Structure formats: structure tokens, C-alpha cells
Amino acid sequence: xxxxxxxxxxxxxxxxxxxxxxxxxHAGCEAAYAAARSGCRTLLLTIDLDKTAFMSCNPSIGGxxxxxxxxxxxxxxxxxGRITDxxxxxxxxxxxxxxPAVQSLRAQADKRHYAQVMKETLERVPNLDLRQAxxxxxxxxxxxxxxxxxxxxxxxxxxxxFSIHTHTGWRYTAQALVxxxxxxxxxxxxxxxATWGAGRAGEAPALALGEDLxxxxxxxxxxKTGTPPRINARSIDFTHTELQxxxxxxxxxxxxxxAEERAAALQxxxxxxxxxxxxxxxxxxxxAWRPQLPCYQVHTxxxxxxxxxxxxxxxxxxxxxxxxxxxxxxxxxEDKIVRFADKAQHGxxxxxxxxxxxxxxxxxxxxxxxxMCSGRCYAAFPLCATLN
Ligand SMILES: Cc1cc2nc3c(=O)[nH]c(=O)nc-3n(C[C@H](O)[C@H](O)[C@H](O)COP(=O)(O)OP(=O)(O)OC[C@H]3O[C@@H](n4cnc5c(N)ncnc54)[C@H](O)[C@@H]3O)c2cc1C
Numbered sequence: 001x002x003x004x005x006x007x008x009x010x011x012x013x014x015x016x017x018x019x020x021x022x023x024x025x026h027a028g029c030e031a032a033y034a035a036a037r038s039g040c041r042t043l044l045l046t047i048d049l050d051k052t053a054f055m056s057c058n059p060s061i062g063g064x065x066x067x068x069x070x071x072x073x074x075x076x077x078x079x080x081g082r083i084t085d086x087x088x089x090x091x092x093x094x095x096x097x098x099x100p101a102v103q104s105l106r107a108q109a110d111k112r113h114y115a116q117v118m119k120e121t122l123e124r125v126p127n128l129d130l131r132q133a134x135x136x137x138x139x140x141x142x143x144x145x146x147x148x149x150x151x152x153x154x155x156x157x158x159x160x161x162f163s164i165h166t167h168t169g170w171r172y173t174a175q176a177l178v179x180x181x182x183x184x185x186x187x188x189x190x191x192x193x194a195t196w197g198a199g200r201a202g203e204a205p206a207l208a209l210g211e212d213l214x215x216x217x218x219x220x221x222x223x224k225t226g227t228p229p230r231i232n233a234r235s236i237d238f239t240h241t242e243l244q245x246x247x248x249x250x251x252x253x254x255x256x257x258x259a260e261e262r263a264a265a266l267q268x269x270x271x272x273x274x275x276x277x278x279x280x281x282x283x284x285x286x287x288a289w290r291p292q293l294p295c296y297q298v299h300t301x302x303x304x305x306x307x308x309x310x311x312x313x314x315x316x317x318x319x320x321x322x323x324x325x326x327x328x329x330x331x332x333x334e335d336k337i338v339r340f341a342d343k344a345q346h347g348x349x350x351x352x353x354x355x356x357x358x359x360x361x362x363x364x365x366x367x368x369x370x371x372m373c374s375g376r377c378y379a380a381f382p383l384c385a386t387l388n
Pocket of ligand 1: 022023024025026027028045046047048051052053054055056057058133134135136180181182183184185199200201206209225226227
């Protein structure tokens with residue numbers, strides 16, 4: 001056997017950065033952008049780069065609780081406001097009939113387009129590398145001021161060094177790590193009586209990193225969230241709904257546009273309406289400043305409530321199967337019907353997730369009962385006569 005030429009042997013790589021961000025959700029993208037713009041050599045690692053800033057639930061941005069956050073991110077030079085402006089399919093001011101203190105801007109983004117624009121934007125940022133890999137292990141090599149940190153003192157940890165290991169066997173080192181892993185660490189999905197490991201719908205959980213953090217002494221708790229069903233738009237008779245059109249006047253989340261940028265935000269290069277509108281969804285509103293898709297309001301009925309009440313024992317929140325608490329107030333439809341038993345109906349919204357929608361999300365009507373029960377609930381509506 002001939003010995004290999006020493007120059008041909010490629011050594012095991014360990015690449016060094018100033019900062020590594022683990023997870024390219026909303027938080028990770030902003031953290032990576034801020035770090036790179038501050039001049040730090042930055043690495044953003046994520047499980048699937050095509051799911052960069054992908055929204056797990058409704059692709060709505062802003063609203064009463066979070067609209068000011070998007071503005072703050074924009075004021076700090078962040079990306080969310082601008083990417084929303086480039087990818088929304090509807091924008092409007094909520095509570096317009098009420099006082100200014102309770103008004104807020106809310107946009108409905110095209111879910112895939114938002115993710116694509118965010119990824120393409122980050123790919124052009126100097127000092128920032130994007131890599132697709134699942135991080136499995138964190139190895140603290142050196143932690144300066146460790147004693148001070150464990151006593152809770154707010155001391156800088158300059159001089160720290162971490163090594164991280166990915167599922168593909170790569171190692172990277174950095175002086176600082178930012179973990180923005182969202183719902184993925186030891187994540188579980190629950191639908192009615194069924195449960196399985198998931199980071200979010202259709203994606204695997206990050207099990208190894210969850211275990212690793214626990215072994216490093218970080219306390220882990222479980223939070224819960226919920227997502228409403230999507231109804232095939234072909235099953236909906238939109239004449240039974242109340243129209244919620246987009247704004248007739250130009251509105252944006254981004255505040256610091258130059259004149260050219262504002263013109264581009266008015267008519268972004270890649271707009272959904274350049275594709276054929278979905279035959280199953282009503283056509284876009286043709287406002288001069290930018291076409292938008294309407295949303296619709298509907299109300300539950302007594303027949304809907306009766307099916308929910310009869311199947312409460314199969315809803316995991318009521319059967320005790322879900323133990324985690326929600327990070328925010330987002331009651332399920334069972335919760336609303338039980339807690340506000342005196343109300344004959346509850347409002348909810350049918351909203352598109354894309355510029356060419358084939359399905360509608362039922363916002364504010366998250367049932368926890370098994371799929372067959374929630375299917376029966378929605379089929380009880382005249383508007384879903386041919387539910388699919
Ligand atoms: C079903 C559901 C419904 C929700 N509904 C709402 C809602 O209505 N409103 C709302 O505001 N929020 C909702 N959320 C919460 C939602 O997760 C957050 O709002 C938002 O996505 C959080 O952004 P993030 O950047 O923190 O995390 P995420 O968007 O979850 O992004 C985390 C990223 O980290 C990556 N990652 C995870 N582990 C690793 C690893 N080990 N290595 C490499 N990459 C990793 C993932 O691939 C992902 O890209 C919902 C979540 C779910 C699952």
C-alpha cells in the first residue's frame with residue numbers, strides 16, 4: 001500500500017467564530033444580524049436553512065401585544081419590520097374605531113415568502129456565515145468569571161470559549177453562544193389523544209441538545225402553545241363570512257426607509273399577485289398602492305358548542321395530558337366555551353397563510369379535541385358544508 005501524500009491529508013476542522021447563534025427562528029435571525037453588523041465574525045446554525053424564520057403557526061406579525069416589539073426591533077436596526085413589508089399579503093390597523101392607545105398595526109405575511117426573503121437577506125450580510133446542522137452538544141472550554149456568574153453577579157464573561165458539536169460531526173468554537181432554539185428542545189406535539197416528538201408540525205425535535213443542557217445543569221421546563229386547524233379553502237362558502245379587507249392606504253412596519261426603499265416596499269419585486277391567484281380563494285383586493293388578500297370573520301354556533309362540550313373528556317387540556325403552561329394567553333376553544341358558558345357564540349377568523357391560499361387558518365378557534373371531533377365542529381357550520 002502506498003502511503004498518502006501528507007499534503008493530501010485534510011485535518012479535522014474546528015472553525016472559530018466570535019459568536020455562534022444556534023437556531024434561525026425570528027430571535028436567531030435578529031441576533032445573528034445584530035452580531036454581524038457589530039463587526040463580530042458570526043455563525044448562524046440551524047436545522048433546516050429553508051425554514052429560516054419560518055412561522056410555526058399563523059404568519060401574522062404585530063397586533064396589540066406584539067406590534068410595538070416589531071417597531072422596537074426596527075428602531076434598533078433589526079430586520080423583522082422590513083421583511084414583513086416585503087412579504088405581507090394583508091396589512092391593516094386594528095381597533096381603528098377606538099382610541100390611539102389601543103390601535104395597532106397587524107400584517108398577514110406569506111409564510112414561505114417571509115422565510116425566503118429573510119434567508120436571502122442574511123446570506124448577503126458581511127461577517128455572517130449560515131450553516132445547516134443540528135447542534136447536539138456544547139462543551140464549555142473556558143468560562144471566565146465562572147464563580148462570579150454562579151453568584152448571579154452581572155460581570156462580563158470576556159475570555160470565555162465554547163466548542164459546539166453538530167450531528168454531522170463538525171466542531172465550531174466561539175467566545176459567546178446565543179441559544180434561540182424556540183420550541184424544539186425535547187419538543188412534543190399533541191393532537192387529541194395522540195402525542196409524538198416534534199419541534200413543530202412536520203419537524204423533528206432537538207433531543208440531544210435538550211439532554212445536553214440538562215446535563216450542564218440548566219433547569220428545563222415545559223411550556224405549551226396551540227395552533228388552530230386549517231380548512232381546505234374549497235370547502236368554505238365565503239358568503240357566510242364577514243369580510244376583513246386590508247388597508248386602502250399605505251402602511252408599513254419599517255420606519256427608516258429611504259425614498260427608493262419605500263418605493264420598493266410599496267411594490268416589492270416578488271409579490272404574490274404575480275402568480276395566479278388560487279381558484280379556491282376569493283380574489284385579491286386591488287388597492288392602487290398594493291394588492292392584498294382579505295381575511296374573514298365568523299362566529300361559532302350552538303351546534304359547534306354542543307360537540308365541543310360532549311367531547312371535553314377527549315381534550316388533552318381537560319384530561320390532564322397537557323401539563324405545561326402557556327407563555328401567553330391563548331385559550332383553546334374548549335377553554336372559551338367552558339369559562340364563558342353564558343356566551344352563545346365566539347368570534348374567530350379565517351386567514352390565508354400564503355399569497356395563493358388553498359387553505360384557511362381558523363384563528364382564535366384552537367380546539368384540543370381529536371381531529372374527528374374538531375372536524376365535526378367545523379362541519380356544523382353552513383359555511384363549511386363540504387368540509388375537507
Ligand atoms: C404550534 C405552535 C403555535 C404557535 N403559535 C404562536 C402564535 O400564535 N403566536 C406567537 O407569537 N407564537 C406562537 N408560537 C411560538 C413560536 O414558536 C414563536 O412565536 C416564534 O416562532 C419563536 O421564535 P424563535 O426564534 O424563538 O424560535 P423558532 O421559530 O421556534 O425557531 C427555532 C429555530 O431553532 C432551530 N433549532 C432548534 N434546535 C436546534 C439545534 N439543536 N441545532 C440547530 N438549530 C436548532 C430550529 O430549526 C428553528 O429554526 C407557536 C409555536 C408553535 C409550535
